[in-house]
Amino acid sequence: MSKAAVAEAFSRWQAANPHPVTELEYETPFQLLVAVVLSAQATDKGVNLATRRLFPAAPTPEAMATLGEAGIAEYIKTIGLFRNKAKNVAMLCRQLLERHAGEVPRSREALEALPGVGRKTANVVLNAIWREPVMAVDTHIFRVGNRMGLAAGKDVRAVEDALMRRIPKEYLVDAHHWLILHGRYVCTARSPRCSQCIVRDLCQSPDKTGADATPPLPDSAH
Template identity: 85%
Template sequence: MPRNMTKAEISEAFARWRAANPHPVTELEYGSPFQLLVAVVMSAQATDKGVNLATRKLFPVAPTPEAMATLGEEGIAGYIKTIGLYRNKARNVAMLSRQLLERHAGEVPHDREALEALPGVGRKTANVVLNAIWREPVMAVDTHIFRISNRMGLAPGKDVLAVEKALMRRIPKEYLVDAHHWLILHGRYVCTARSPKCGNCITRDLCQSPDKLA
């Protein structure tokens, strides 16, 4: 196990990530809070690229909860067949669209508990929406963030919730709002699961992984 990065090392890592990408955003394509919510629900066990290919066809047909609920489960499924678990996701999107209309006047709620009560929406999805739409300093821990937090010694933890809590404690407040995006991009394109690109890593000297490559 690597030693934990120090506070100074963590601060320096985020300073470098911010300098390299001052205004990071999600790679999911959307035109409204509702569309982001749907895209994030669909992104479970799927790539953002794959989700975008599907929603480019779906959102013009069903851009709102009303239109999505009218399209229905089977109609939604027809547009997202290229995404893994598409039938279950189509069911959840149809149900959450109806619940938004019935319980929230068709608006995406700005409330974690209300978000997590929607079909297909867990803690990670709620955090993504709260962060991307309302710029809340929350941490959505996906497989990339879980991996690099443990690998780098940034915020080790045995499960995603433990890593989330550790990140919230250890990341300086000035970086928290955008930290989720920087970490995902780092894990997706640099600190990859197999053959991490350590030679191209701007935080290589700060990383505490005993397995980092030359």
Template identity: 75%
Template sequence: MKREAIEAFFHRLSAANPDPKTELEYATPFQLLVAVVLSAQATDKSVNLATRRLFAAAPTPEAMITLGEEEVAEHIKTIGLFRNKAKNTVALSRLLLERHGGEVPQSREALEALPGVGRKTANVVLNTVFRQPVMAVDTHIFRVSNRTGLAPGKDVLEVEHALMKRIPKEYLLDAHHWLILHGRYTCTARKPACEACIVRDLCGFRDKTA
């Protein structure tokens, strides 16, 4: 996709949704961090159903540790890999208290040092909470980037780097949310809704649906 097309691509997404937000429900940076950790291989909807009860019982790192691994697992048992996620949630809560005074750190390195937190999770927190111009590439963004020709790459890191280079600076802060929502609701995996797509004419996908 050429630079002019990329500019138009994000201009249209921005005009359609000027203030995009994550669909994960949270009240504090800690809660968003936990929600993103829990969202691995799970939908935002299923995570929200679980965290409504979890955060009511344990809204802070201290409360999460007090609740304990077994009780956390009980609250989130409706989502995949819940036992391992419960273990990581309690462990990261403990490290937040020990290393960061209970606050969520604002650096990728510090975030990635927490149990269950990889590069994508760290980037989501840095972008959503701390408004840093970083790009978290999930399966939706990876698909959209490759399918449209926006930022092709063989793996998520290559796509991330390509997006950081190609997205105009004025759109970079919200680009993660626009792309993930576009992939979730329009440029879907099995049957993309090309007929309803506002960037259809800019897209390089050869097999557009009618």
């Protein structure tokens, strides 16, 4: 896509959804951090169903640390990989209390040092809580970037870097949400809804009715 086409695509997404937000449910930065950790290889809907029970029982790092790994696992057992996620969340809570006075750190380095937190999770938190212009590339954004010709790349970091270069600065803060929503509800992996796409005329991919030519997503992006 040309620079003009990229700018036009984001202009249209902004007009259609001026104030996009994450679909994960949370009330505090800590709860968002936990929700994003739980969302790895799981749907936001599935995570929300679990955290609607978990967060009232353990709304803070102190309460969740007290709940412990086994207690957390009971609340999130409907989510994939729940045992490993419960272990990470329990350790994460202890580290928040020991190293950050129970507060979610604002730096990427400190976030990525927490158990279960990688670059994508750190970027989600930095963007959603502090409105930093960063790009958390998940399976949807990886697919959309490659399929549309918006930001081609063989791995997640390549797509992230390309998006950061190509998206006009005035759209960067909300770009992450627009791209995820587009990939989740319109430019889906199978049978994308091209007839409903508001940027169809800008897309560099032919209409998808069969095989998807997008390269396979590395495991680290799920």
